[in-house]
Amino acid sequence: MRNRIFSLGIVIAFGFSVVVTPVAHAAPVSECRISASPNQTVSLGFPIAPERLNTKAKPKILVLPFRLSDRPTYTFTESEKSDYLASALYIERYSKGLSKPEFVFNPVVDIPQTVADMVILRQNQQNQWQQDETKSTWGFIRKLIADNDDKIDFTGIDGVIMHGSSTSSQSGIAEAMMFSKNPRTQWFRTIKTAEGEILNAVLLDKRTSIATIAHEIMHLYGLTDLYGTPASPGTLSLMASNEDILLSYEKWVLGWLPDSQVQCLVESTEIDPNKISTRITMPNNKTDQVLVINDGTKTGAIIIEIASGLGDNALAFYTLNNEARPPIGMHSPVQGSAFPGVIVSKFGGVGTQFSSSKYILLITDNNETELVLDLIPKNQLANAGSLISAAEANRSRIQQEARANQPVEPVQIKPIKAKKKSIVCIKGKRIKKVSAVKPKCPTGFIAKK
Secondary structure, X not given: OOOOEEEEOOOOEOOEOOOOOOOOOOOOHHHHOOEOOOOOOOOXXXXXXXXXXXXXOOOXXXXXXXXXXXXXXXXXXXXXXXXXXXXXXHHHHHOOOOOOOEEEEOOOEEOOOOHHHHHHHHHHHHHXXXXXXXXXXXXXXXXXXXXXXXXXXXXXXXXXXXXXXXOOOOOOOEEEEEOEOOOOOHHHEOEEEOOEEEOEEEEEOOOXXXXXXXXXXXXXXXXXXXXXXOOOOHHHOOOOOOXXXXXXXXXXXXXXOOHHHEEEEEHHHHOOOOOOEEEEEEEOOOOOEEEEEEOOOOOEEEEEEEEOOOOOOEEEEEEEEOOOOOOEEEOOEOOOOXXXXXXXXHHOOOOOEEEOOOEXXXXXXXXXXXXXXXXXXXXXXXXXXXXXXXXXHHHHHHHHHHHHOOOOOXXXXXXXOOOOEEEEEEEOOEEEEEEEOOOOOOOOOEEOO
8 A cells, every 4th residue: 555645734625725745655564563661561562572372373361160059059051052152253353364262161160159259359459459369369269270270171272261150249350360481470470380370360259241351352362442431432442441342553553454554653753743634544444444653752653544443444642651541542523522532434523623732633535435534733733724624624515415315205295085076876765876987877876967
């Protein structure tokens, strides 16, 4: 794909007259592989830690159901099993078939803990994090595996999901745990078994949704949580919600989006704050697209993307900071919307402005093949009137064309109902009244004059 990115001072576009500045060229994609955080177990950068699940293979995950002592009748059902198999289909679709987890379902193991113990463990989940391991969720899964190591064959297992049987609404744990062969602290050390090390684990202390299972497994691949702030991606990512979608950038980090669908811009050399705009075009063809602007911070970037997983193409504009939690801050449309992006399918979104601390992103035009965007430095907004007017003119044109192309509903003509007439018919002393559109007297009767 040939990237078409160029800087604008003012251009001749859509009937508005302006001055052309020199064309800028997109940088090699390698310059926009933003570094992973050295201080985080998982982050949205390169490279993904080698301990994480192989994104180009079929990782083998052991599902280990455990039965609490006060739930003696619990069994791991076929319905619960089907939830795991369905979550694998999510991941196979995100990866375009490059990866699909293979589950090994272990027989249920009995543990001494009760439902009440799981409620306490849930309460300890946050306040014992990297404090007292014996009271924490991390200590719980280490002990569960150690106590059952002699009963379970962990050969070839890439990850373990411990599936609990709690029934309390106050327990509800869904937590992924990613370990390191060279941990910063002992908290992140690998789990040793007779067959080798366990590098990735999940604790689900009772049945959860298919989306939650897929979310926790995506942590084991290397993705991080994106919820927790008003600027989260919301419905644009499984890692921020229960929606069956990943950001296009997340897919690229995992190796599930090819470089041919990524554009790279280096902010220091390709964006001149003294120019009115940097123009960007992106294919709008129902495929995921990413444009990364390297902001020079090594672990951060400005990102524009088109995500296609919702059925409609959605444009999103956000800042990446791999040292922050969550690492993504969305820039919502200026006019405000509960949805973190703008639908750009069917020529939509033209005239919309997104606002960040440094830039206004304007959707200038939208045609059958591409989306035309203008990245306007905030200090140039007062000079960008012609660009904004051009976008508004394009929006009006698109709306007019849409109205002109709407099919005309055929006019339904209702038939006129003929009125009935009445006549009086006589036969001797007998009299009959006949009503009809064309009334006739019965045989032997004569119409009364």
